[in-house]
Amino acid sequence: MKSAEIRQAFLDYFARQGHAVVASSSLVPENDPTLLFTNAGMNQFKDVFLGRDKRDYSRATSSQRCVRAGGKHNDLENVGYTARHHTFFEMLGNFSFGDYFKRDAIRFAWEFLTGELGLPPEKLWVTVHVSDDEAADIWLKEMGVSADRFSRLDEDNFWQMGDTGPCGPSSEIFYDHGVDVPGGPPGSEDGELDRYIEIWNLVFMQYDRQDDGELKPLPKPSVDTGMGLERIAAVQQGVHSNYEIDLFQALLQAAARATGRDDLENKSLRVIADHIRSASFLITDGVVPSNEGRGYVLRRIIRRALRHGHQLGQEKPFFHTLVAALVEQMGDAYPELRREQARVEKALLAEEEQFGRTLAAGMKVLEAAMADLQGDELPGRVVFALYDTHGFPPDLTADVARERGLSVDMDGFDQEMQAQRERARGAGAFANDYSDRLNIEAVTDFSGYEKHQDQAEVEGLYRD
Numbered sequence: 109m110k111s112a113e114i115r116q117a118f119l120d121y122f123a124r125q126g127h128a129v130v131a132s133s134s135l136v137p138e139n140d141p142t143l144l145f146t147n148a149g150m151n152q153f154k155d156v157f158l159g160r161d162k163r164d165y166s167r168a169t170s171s172q173r174c175v176r177a178g179g180k181h182n183d184l185e186n187v188g189y190t191a192r193h194h195t196f197f198e199m200l201g202n203f204s205f206g207d208y209f210k211r212d213a214i215r216f217a218w219e220f221l222t223g224e225l226g227l228p229p230e231k232l233w234v235t236v237h238v239s240d241d242e243a244a245d246i247w248l249k250e251m252g253v254s255a256d257r258f259s260r261l262d263e264d265n266f267w268q269m270g271d272t273g274p275c276g277p278s279s280e281i282f283y284d285h286g287v288d289v290p291g292g293p294p295g296s297e298d299g300e301l302d303r304y305i306e307i308w309n310l311v312f313m314q315y316d317r318q319d320d321g322e323l324k325p326l327p328k329p330s331v332d333t334g335m336g337l338e339r340i341a342a343v344q345q346g347v348h349s350n351y352e353i354d355l356f357q358a359l360l361q362a363a364a365r366a367t368g369r370d371d372l373e374n375k376s377l378r379v380i381a382d383h384i385r386s387a388s389f390l391i392t393d394g395v396v397p398s399n400e401g402r403g404y405v406l407r408r409i410i411r412r413a414l415r416h417g418h419q420l421g422q423e424k425p426f427f428h429t430l431v432a433a434l435v436e437q438m439g440d441a442y443p444e445l446r447r448e449q450a451r452v453e454k455a456l457l458a459e460e461e462q463f464g465r466t467l468a469a470g471m472k473v474l475e476a477a478m479a480d481l482q483g484d485e486l487p488g489r490v491v492f493a494l495y496d497t498h499g500f501p502p503d504l505t506a507d508v509a510r511e512r513g514l515s516v517d518m519d520g521f522d523q524e525m526q527a528q529r530e531r532a533r534g535a536g537a538f539a540n541d542y543s544d545r546l547n548i549e550a551v552t553d554f555s556g557y558e559k560h561q562d563q564a565e566v567e568g569l570y571r572d
């Protein structure tokens with residue numbers, strides 16, 4: 109089954125179970141200033157779950173475009189390193205707004221996987237929350253899941269919207285890609301490796317957490333589920349990595365052609381194939397590369413892709429030429445992408461031309477600094493100089509450093525930024541010349557550096 113067919117089979121199955129098929133919402137959340145980008149199918153239904161919004165359906169299904177490249181959910185650093193993470197992916201979901209609960213949610217998921225898709229039950233592994241006897245009984249006694257492939261976990265299986273409000277236990281379904289792949293079952297020491305890959309997450313919204321921490325039962329519990337299309341496509345197509353599925357193979361071939369390569373397993377090609385999706389869809393949804401907020405996250409994604417292109421020996425603009433292949437793969441499911449193709453290409457080309465002027469020079473500086481390095485940490489002043497003079501976002505520098513087994517001194521970088529801010533203040537009337545840089549600093553949403561993130565997620569949005 110092709111990815112597009114799986115997407116359709118999912119929506120059709122849930123439509124038959126009485127769900128309204130709802131279109132994907134934009135990657136830019138409409139009514140939620142606390143969220144950087146749409147990162148789950150449930151985002152567009154948040155107010156329905158909270159009871160603030162009413163719809164004329166109580167069950168819905170969708171295939172939601174998601175980006176996890178900043179803020180609380182950030183998978184940017186995982187791209188190219190795991191078989192299962194993207195910056196952009198599609199989340200298939202079914203939702204119950206005070207309608208059905210655990211029994212049906214579990215039954216639908218099991219029936220879809222083992223019935224519709226025909227997956228062998230012995231390849232699946234299920235987890236529930238330690239406290240959730242109800243879900244455990246449904247899985248073990250009603251669905252007949254083997255106790256050998258079942259576990260109760262704690263933090264991984266509890267979901268909450270915020271410090272207060274709707275929350276509840278969850279249940280996750282994993283696929284065992286087999287003994288050839290290193291990794292242990294969920295919850296084990298090697299559980300984060302890619303042998304057992306999480307495919308579907310069912311959330312049972314059951315409580316309303318009060319200010320004092322008390323879990324008050326919700327009068328009408330709800331269900332929110334999410335399954336990564338690329339992950340289930342990998343399972344269905346008998347491959348381990350998401351990058352081996354039909355959709356990614358097409359993008360990888362386009363990226364290989366554009367950079368004159370033929371090794372489709374090359375990590376840089378994978379990063380480029382991943383990033384063309386997030387960059388193109390973000391631009392489609394109205395994000396413009398810039399020096400602040402969402403636009404800066406987009407710019408970082410694009411520059412990272414260009415750096416990987418450079419690594420493959422590509423000196424000329426190439427990234428924008430991949431949009432056509434993406435439209436071919438995804439334009440039917442997302443007509444807005446096809447509509448915006450020319451605009452997306454133009455925006456990417458402009459970024460390529462702009463960054464292309466300093467990328468090569470910056471890489472030379474970075475190579476020299478790494479060659480001269482004593483120890484295994486790149487000093488903050490190098491990270492800053494690359495950023496300030498060559499437009500290297502710090503996470504891009506960190507990405508290069510990581511490939512050489514080096515880390516970067518982010519505290520040192522922060523100090524340099526601080527010093528620059530003071531210099532700018534001292535410059536008084538000339539401070540305007542620095543406004544661009546000051547805005548970048550205000551965002552400081554450097555992926556991978558958790559301490560910055562929550563703050564950046566919100567601040568970055570209020571800056572304009």
Ligand code: ATP
Pocket residue numbers: 176183192193194195196197199306307308309334335336337338339
């Ligand atoms: P993981 O533990 O593998 O990082 P997760 O628990 O963070 O996944 P959820 O937030 O539960 O993921 O999202 C629901 C589903 O969306 C996951 O079960 C997975 O199939 C898919 N998914 C999540 N993050 C990504 C990603 N970065 N790229 C591709 N698919 C993803």
Ligand code: MG
Pocket residue numbers: none
């Ligand atoms: Mg995750």
Ligand code: MG
Pocket residue numbers: 306
């Ligand atoms: Mg998980």
Ligand code: MG
Pocket residue numbers: 280306309
């Ligand atoms: Mg999960």
